[in-house]
Amino acid sequence: MTELARFYNVVGGQTCGSANGGWLASTNPYTGEDWAEVPRCGPDDARAAVEAAHRAFTKGPWASLSATSRGKLLRRLGDLIARDAEKLAAIEVRDNGKLLAEMAGQVRYIPEWFYYYGGLADKIEGGVLPTDKPNLFSYTKREPLGVVVAITPWNSPLLLLTWKLAPALAAGNTVVIKPSEFTSCSTLALMDLVKEAEFPDGVINTVTGYGSEVGAALVEHPLVAKVAFTGGDATGAAVYAAAARGIKHVTLELGGKSPNIIFADAKIDDAVKGAISGIFAASGQTCIAGSRLLVQRSVYDQVSAKLVALAKTARLGDPMAETTQVGPITTLPQRDKVLNYIDIARSEGATCLLGGKRPESPELAKGWFVEPTVFGDVSNSMRIAREEVFGPVLSIIPFEDDAEAIEIANDSLYGLAAGVWTSDIRRAFTMADKIRAGTVWVNTYRAVSFMAPFGGTKQSGIGRENGQAAMDEYLETKCVWINLAEGVPNPFVLR
Numbered sequence: 195m196t197e198l199a200r201f202y203n204v205v206g207g208q209t210c211g212s213a214n215g216g217w218l219a220s221t222n223p224y225t226g227e228d229w230a231e232v233p234r235c236g237p238d239d240a241r242a243a244v245e246a247a248h249r250a251f252t253k254g255p256w257a258s259l260s261a262t263s264r265g266k267l268l269r270r271l272g273d274l275i276a277r278d279a280e281k282l283a284a285i286e287v288r289d290n291g292k293l294l295a296e297m298a299g300q301v302r303y304i305p306e307w308f309y310y311y312g313g314l315a316d317k318i319e320g321g322v323l324p325t326d327k328p329n330l331f332s333y334t335k336r337e338p339l340g341v342v343v344a345i346t347p348w349n350s351p352l353l354l355l356t357w358k359l360a361p362a363l364a365a366g367n368t369v370v371i372k373p374s375e376f377t378s379c380s381t382l383a384l385m386d387l388v389k390e391a392e393f394p395d396g397v398i399n400t401v402t403g404y405g406s407e408v409g410a411a412l413v414e415h416p417l418v419a420k421v422a423f424t425g426g427d428a429t430g431a432a433v434y435a436a437a438a439r440g441i442k443h444v445t446l447e448l449g450g451k452s453p454n455i456i457f458a459d460a461k462i463d464d465a466v467k468g469a470i471s472g473i474f475a476a477s478g479q480t481c482i483a484g485s486r487l488l489v490q491r492s493v494y495d496q497v498s499a500k501l502v503a504l505a506k507t508a509r510l511g512d513p514m515a516e517t518t519q520v521g522p523i524t525t526l527p528q529r530d531k532v533l534n535y536i537d538i539a540r541s542e543g544a545t546c547l548l549g550g551k552r553p554e555s556p557e558l559a560k561g562w563f564v565e566p567t568v569f570g571d572v573s574n575s576m577r578i579a580r581e582e583v584f585g586p587v588l589s590i591i592p593f594e595d596d597a598e599a600i601e602i603a604n605d606s607l608y609g610l611a612a613g614v615w616t617s618d619i620r621r622a623f624t625m626a627d628k629i630r631a632g633t634v635w636v637n638t639y640r641a642v643s644f645m646a647p648f649g650g651t652k653q654s655g656i657g658r659e660n661g662q663a664a665m666d667e668y669l670e671t672k673c674v675w676i677n678l679a680e681g682v683p684n685p686f687v688l689r
């Protein structure tokens with residue numbers, strides 16, 4: 195048996211395992227074999243990490259560091275990530291099964307968040323207020339919240355962590371990171387760079403392990419001011435309820451069932467490529483997956499045929515190989531969940547136009563693959579159209595006109611993202627207005643940026659990440675009143 199790589203947590207600047215000495219194996223989804231292990235933490239570790247973060251927030255050098263110096267630290271971390279992009283990408287590919295072709299670009303892009311928010315760190319401004327009260331001067335300050343717990347899922351560990359970490363630090367908070375139990379390794383590798391960048395001890399801490407054993411203890415800790423969570427909606431609801439008991443700030447980035455809408459006037463070949471990238475990129479394991487493809491009835495047969503023909507050419511294989519286009523599903527339970535949804539779709543009467551099973555090639559036998567799968571004749575009331583599958587499974591739903599497209603698009607518990615494919619500019623604007631989603635893409639799909647606010651409506655979440663909007667999620671406003679007059683007027687009335 196090959197020896198497993200070991201990754202450690204960092205708490206208060208100290209490299210550590212778990213208090214109880216337990217370890218948790220991380221499995222490579224392409225080989226099905228364990229390749230690394232991370233500490234299996236519990237409530238004692240959660241407590242130690244929150245206390246370290248709280249000490250750093252209240253007593254350490256971080257609290258008195260100038261905002262400009264804070265920004266420089268963020269930019270330094272960005273530079274180090276850029277330097278080690280290949281190494282970090284390779285860890286994530288082994289841990290998560292995402293394609294190296296995608297990860298290499300993604301990790302090279304991550305530094306931009308640290309540069310952008312590093313730049314914003316010393317542009318956090320309050321204001322002097324006009325006043326209706328003579329002899330009272332008032333101004334506002336924008337202050338960090340305190341200890342932020344950042345909880346991330348398995349599908350894009352470093353990117354989704356960065357969306358929380360960069361603005362939280364720029365605002366002056368300290369952070370405890372709890373990565374997914376399935377994919378913690380790249381986050382722990384990042385901690386080497388945090389040390390090299392010389393962040394003060396305790397500003398960024400990690401605890402790894404199961405949500406029930408360590409995640410819940412973090413959320414419930416009374417010294418935690420905010421929970422920034424990305425994950426499934428059921429977990430999100432539990433985190434929200436636990437945070438509410440302690441009156442904590444929360445942002446939730448949850449699931450989606452995003453409509454990708456092709457009108458008859460669209461450039462059909464572009465729209466078909468957009469549909470493919472919306473659902474088969476990252477093997478469909480993205481919250482923004484365009485898993486409901488709404489197609490205008492007059493081009494329904496044409497779009498379905500072209501889409502199936504193109505999806506059939508997708509090369510499944512080793513995520514490390516540059517030629518691979520579709521990798522494995524990240525976890526075994528998730529692979530089984532995807533296969534179960536395929537059975538459900540069939541039993542509900544959807545027509546399987548492509549895929550619908552594990553691939554037969556012996557080369558892929560050990561990995562957790564599911565073939566790119568396309569269902570036609572889907573009605574929006576079927577479970578396959580209502581529930582998040584989080585895998586390479588597309589449902590094609592026909593519609594007649596704009597009104598019906600809007601009705602179907604909005605008939606969902608979720609509202610994360612949407613795509614619209616049309617050549618009509620008025621239709622583009624109207625659809626962007628009428629669709630309830632945090633992001634609407636027109637004639638493109640899956641574009642995200644450090645500059646552009648991202649988040650969900652309805653059960654897709656609360657709050658926004660990215661862009662200047664994200665800074666508001668990590669700051670609160672203090673109002674200061676200064677009496678400029680001599681003496682205090684009648685103390686029994688409101689001033």
Ligand code: NAD
Nearest residue numbers: 346347348373374404405409410425426429447448449481
């Ligand atoms: P998950 O909800 O199972 O786990 C997410 C994280 O929460 C993990 O780190 C887990 O350990 C932790 N956790 C579990 N129980 C907890 C508890 N009681 N208290 C605190 N933490 C707890 O999600 P997942 O399966 O890792 O990720 C997939 C889900 O994430 C999908 O539903 C997907 O849509 C969603 N997602 C959303 C976005 C977005 O930005 N909207 C992005 C990516 C993924």
